[in-house]
Amino acid sequence: MRFLLLILLLVFLQTSFLQVFFKPGFLAPDLVLIALLSKAYLAGREAVLWAFLGGTFLDVMTDTLGLNIALQTLTVYIFVLLNEKVFFRTWFTYLLGTGISFLLKKVLSLLLMRMKFYFSISVSSIILALLVELLIASLVYFAYLKRKE
Numbered sequence: 001m002r003f004l005l006l007i008l009l010l011v012f013l014q015t016s017f018l019q020v021f022f023k024p025g026f027l028a029p030d031l032v033l034i035a036l037l038s039k040a041y042l043a044g045r046e047a048v049l050w051a052f053l054g055g056t057f058l059d060v061m062t063d064t065l066g067l068n069i070a071l072q073t074l075t076v077y078i079f080v081l082l083n084e085k086v087f088f089r090t091w092f093t094y095l096l097g098t099g100i101s102f103l104l105k106k107v108l109s110l111l112l113m114r115m116k117f118y119f120s121i122s123v124s125s126i127i128l129a130l131l132v133e134l135l136i137a138s139l140v141y142f143a144y145l146k147r148k149e
Contacts, residue, residue, distance in 0.1 A: 003039065007054045010035055015061040027121070027129045032058060033072060033105060034137050037098050040080050041089075042148055051076035071108055075101040091141055098137045102130050 010031040022028035032054045040047035055072035059065055079101045087093035106126060113119075 003035075003050065004053075006035060007032060007050065007057065011054065011057045011061055015058065022129075027106075027125055029129065029133050029136055030102070030105065031136070033075065033101065034098070034133065034140060036072060036076050037079050037101060037137065038140050038145055040076050041083065041094055041097075041145055044084065045080055047080065048073060048077050067109070067112060071105050074108075075105045078104065091138075091146070094141055094145070095134060095138055099130065099134055102133045102137075106130065 014028065014031045018028040018031070036047055036051045036054055039050055051072040052069060055069035058068035058072070062068065079097050082097045082100065083089065083093070087097060106129065110121065110126075
């Protein structure tokens with residue numbers, strides 16, 4: 001129940017508050033994905049269901065039917081597979097897995113949005129967005145996940 005409330009709060013922050021600071025909305029830090037990857041790191045495959053639920057909430061709030069459901073679920077599932085099959089559980093592999101997940105979601109969302117709208121995005125803004133997300137994810141790891149392992 002607490003995680004559901006956290007997801008709802010993060011969806012609200014991501015869809016309303018962060019949109020003020022980041023003009024192209026999909027370059028804002030994906031707080032919901034950071035929470036879902038943290039859940040996946042601790043709980044494993046259970047987080048895929050949470051990703052579906054979090055993507056549903058994001059789709060309802062942003063009016064992008066199915067986009068967030070598909071991208072959140074896919075990236076969390078790939079993160080779970082990387083952590084179960086490939087990586088050992090350390091801070092470096094957590095950040096590497098989250099970096100791969102963030103990059104995958106950014107690239108896929110940019111490609112899908114590019115098919116529908118015309119806009120220009122610089123590579124430096126994408127790199128900056130990924131670095132901000134990795135910074136937030138590392139803070140979450142060292143402040144919360146390291147104690148829960």
